[in-house]
């Protein structure tokens with residue numbers, strides 16, 4: 001199973017990557033419930049993991065994959081019998097595996113299940129498991145990344161995939177001390193837009209922590225954008241914050257907008273942040289790849 005996704009980008013483009021490749025069977029361990037849209041998420045993440053791992057392997061001496069919200073390794077689609085591998089297992093299965101994997105998960109039961117699954121499916125992979133809140137484990141994560149030097153270049157790809165708009169910009173800023181690209185799931189529609197009134201309330205700090213700016217409400221008002229542009233505003237504010245720590249500018253149209261299959265409702269943006277143009281060249285393939293192609297999975 002380890003390294004099973006070969007030539008993934010070509011097969012996805014040719015609509016040959018079947019959902020079966022992500023399906024797993026019940027192994028008696030915990031299966032957190034996942035939304036039906038998770039299928040699309042894993043396909044997009046798998047495609048970029050693959051492009052990054054392959055494209056960077058001759059340019060960098062050490063490639064590291066970091067999953068800040070790693071989960072249990074497997075999940076079960078809500079209301080269905082479908083069981084899918086989660087982002088850490090997807091990353092372990094790229095054709096040219098990363099040199100090291102760092103998985104952070106705060107729920108001990110999920111972390112234990114992940115550990116057992118990784119041991120079974122990728123016994124030879126170099127994996128560091130970190131139990132705890134990723135916002136408090138920055139030092140431990142940085143410490144687990146091999147030290148780079150002029151003769152040993154180390155590049156990391158970090159997936160930021162929380163349940164909601166609940167990540168903290170300061171954590172990303174801290175981790176960016178290592179040479180690191182970020183693939184971030186921005187739940188701008190699924191969470192922030194639906195909970196607009198709550199987050200606009202003065203006592204809520206969630207959006208300020210995610211964006212790393214305290215005055216975002218004033219900026220939103222000053223923008224004079226209509227209410228339905230709130231998700232775009234958030235996505236671009238976050239991208240703006242990333243430029244303050246050296247990442248290349250991104251607009252909402254550079255992010256992959258993922259929608260539900262049924263009513264075509266927007267759920268979130270999947271965005272890539274890098275300090276180098278090369279990563280965005282790979283990302284273009286993810287942007288080109290159409291979502292809502294349910295037939296691919298059937």
Ligand SMILES: C[S@@+](CC[C@H](N)C(=O)[O-])C[C@H]1O[C@@H](n2cnc3c(N)ncnc32)[C@H](O)[C@@H]1O
Nearest residue numbers: 069070071086087105106107133134161162163
């Ligand atoms: C949306 S799930 C993502 C799972 C995984 N990325 C996947 O797709 O398979 C979010 C996970 O993050 C964990 N989590 C939530 N807050 C966390 C935090 N502050 N630090 C580390 N893990 C956290 C949850 O327990 C959950 O397993």
